Amino acid sequence: MHTDPGRVIRAQAEALGFTRVRFARASDAPGIAAYDAFLSQGRHGSMGWMVASRGPRANPGELLPGVRSAVVLGVDHAWPRPADPGGLTGKVASYAWGRDYHNLVGKRLRRLARDLREALPDLGVYWGVDSRPLIERAWAERSGMGFIGRNCCLIVPGQGSYLFLAVLLIDVDLEPDLPRGGADRHCGSCRRCLDVCPTDAFVDSHQLDARRCISYLTIEHRGAIPEPLRAGMGRWVFGCDLCQEVCPHNHAPPPSPEPDLAPRPDHAWLPLPALLQTPDDVLEQSLLGSPLRRPGAIGLKRNACVVLGNLGDVAAIPVLEAQRHRGDLVVEHAEWALDRLGAGS
Ligand code: B12
Ligand code: SF4
Ligand code: SF4
Structure with a gap:
């Protein structure tokens, strides 16, 4: 058994096809002030589940007692857009062209959690992609995977935002990767x-x-x-x-x-x-x-x-x-x- 959990986790996540793997401390939840402001203005519309799931988004300890670190994972999804066929056709956002990422990423996360429990038997793990109560972009920003653009997306500087995010919480300390600094640093004067x-x-x-x-x-x-x-x-x-x-x-x-x-x-x-x-x-x-x-x-x-x-x-x-x-x-x-x-x- 490998003794350094960070190395084990990184190696196993990369082997499963996660193209980006970063670590963040999880003593508190990032992004909750922005989340509360969003809800208080009613900007979530009819997505009532965003209100209902506010508690664990603010307190990752409700998801995993004793949580210490977050493993933030990314899967790049950019494929070239097929030529416009014209006529009576409608345009689809690129994330939806292929297999549902909830299935693809979810399956991988389940596998990762299982492999990690085998390699590190005492490890506590909670994972989620999209629908679990985790503010994924905020975790990704804290882990230094990228920065939050004016468009709210998590952007990897120079490589873009066409990536799915997922988060795995664990109950051991990992050496955190560092955030990339203020949002404006990367958008500059662009609007x-x-x-x-x-x-x-x-x-x-x-x-x-x-x-x-x-x-x-x-x-x-x-x-x-x-x-x-x-x-x-x-x-x-x-x-x-x-x-x-x-x-x-x-x-x-x-x-x-x-x-x-x-x-x-x-x-x-x-x-x-x-x-x-x-x-x-x-x-x-x-x-x-x-x-x-x-x-x-x-x-x-x-x-x-x-x-x-x-x-x-x-x-x-x-x-x-x-x-x-x-x-x-x-x-x-x-x-x-x-x-x-x-x-x-
Ligand atoms: C609800 C939701 C939506 C809603 C609301 C979107 C929104 N902007 O809030 C709707 C249906 C509109 C939506 C649309 C889209 N979504 Co969506 N959505 C979510 C979901 C489930 C929750 C988002 C949420 O909590 N929103 C509330 C706001 C307050 O939080 P936030 O925008 O996520 O993050 C804010 C805070 O983190 C805060 N913040 C934190 N740290 C910092 C630091 C600094 C310096 C600053 C300034 C701010 C800041 O600012 C962030 C930006 O507002 C997440 C999955 C998840 N579990 O997180 C996916 C997610 C955000 N969506 C995703 C995608 C792909 C999209 C679309 C691109 C899909 C499309 N092509 O149609 C669009 C993009 C629209 C846009 N410009 O944001 C991806 C984003 C990937 C990425 N690279 O950013 C996610 C992460 C799903 C995933 N697992 O990959 N989505
Ligand atoms: S916020 Fe972005 S995804 Fe939403 S309507 Fe405007 S341009 Fe389109
Ligand atoms: S302001 Fe410019 S650089 Fe920043 S997210 Fe928007 S388009 Fe991208």
Whole structure:
């Protein structure tokens, strides 16, 4: 058995395909002041779980009694965007082109935790990716993996933000890696992300109102998309990458080593008429194992109607009219799109 837990953990994490491995002290939780400010302004919208899970986000000891250190892990996911097929297609955020990262990273974390318990039998471990109560970007910032850009993303200077984050808490001390300093040091006078956001979701640098963010509206939000924000969605049918696409740190991201994250056919640009014509259950079945499944068939069809309205192509009229028989919120979004195309009833 190796005696230095840091070396064991780093070696095992790298062997499992984590492209970035950093350590941070975990005596308290980073980022909780920003988190509380976000909640107190209601910027989480309908993501009520963010309120419910505030406690353990602030106190990692609730997740792992005796916690001492955090292992912050990253997986690069950048693949080149497939060429725009044009026509009646909608744009998908790049993180969602391939296999669902919750599965991919989650499986690896489970394996890592198991391997570590074998190598270091007394080790206490708690791990999470995305859905567990950990403010991952703040942990990543503390570990020096990168800095928080004005666009709120964790950016590795010069290598960009196209990476998934995960955190593993452990109950032994590790030599912490150092943070990279103040956020402004790396954004300088650049404000491209703040200027490009089509729905004005940034309240200020490092502060997002999720209720206005296309990512929230198209993925997390379950009801109608507020009308004033629909035109700003443009072609984004699932998520949005604009504030990352314009970032100079993302001009040449390291290519992802994960074939599973490569774009699946039609998953970077969704063919919208086909999506609307597919029965809901068949659509959901076809998206098993993809992040695209999260909004459900109704959410995806709602989004597709908005994008078809924004595309301004009258070829979409028949497929939008065919939604009128539905008894859910897709109908109202189809009517909105038809109005925009000059074909309202
Ligand atoms: C809720 C959520 C969302 C919400 C709200 C996003 C938000 N900005 O708060 C919505 C649905 C809008 C969303 C969108 C996206 N998300 Co999201 N999301 C989350 C989730 C589950 C929680 C985030 C959270 O707690 N937000 C509350 C705010 C206050 O916290 P925060 O932004 O994470 O971090 C702040 C604090 O840490 C504080 N802070 C801490 N230390 C420091 C230090 C300094 C110097 C400063 C100034 C600030 C600061 O400022 C940070 C920035 O606001 C995390 C996973 C997780 N468990 O953390 C993923 C996560 C943040 N999302 C992720 C991704 C990929 C996205 C999208 C890019 C997806 C897309 N393409 O559509 C967009 C990006 C939108 C954007 N510009 O932020 C990745 C980010 C990877 C990265 N490199 O940053 C995460 C980490 C998931 C993962 N496991 O990889 N997301
Ligand atoms: S993801 Fe898109 S909508 Fe959300 S803040 Fe960034 S640019 Fe704005
Ligand atoms: S676009 Fe500019 S301001 Fe925004 S995160 Fe990147 S460097 Fe910072």
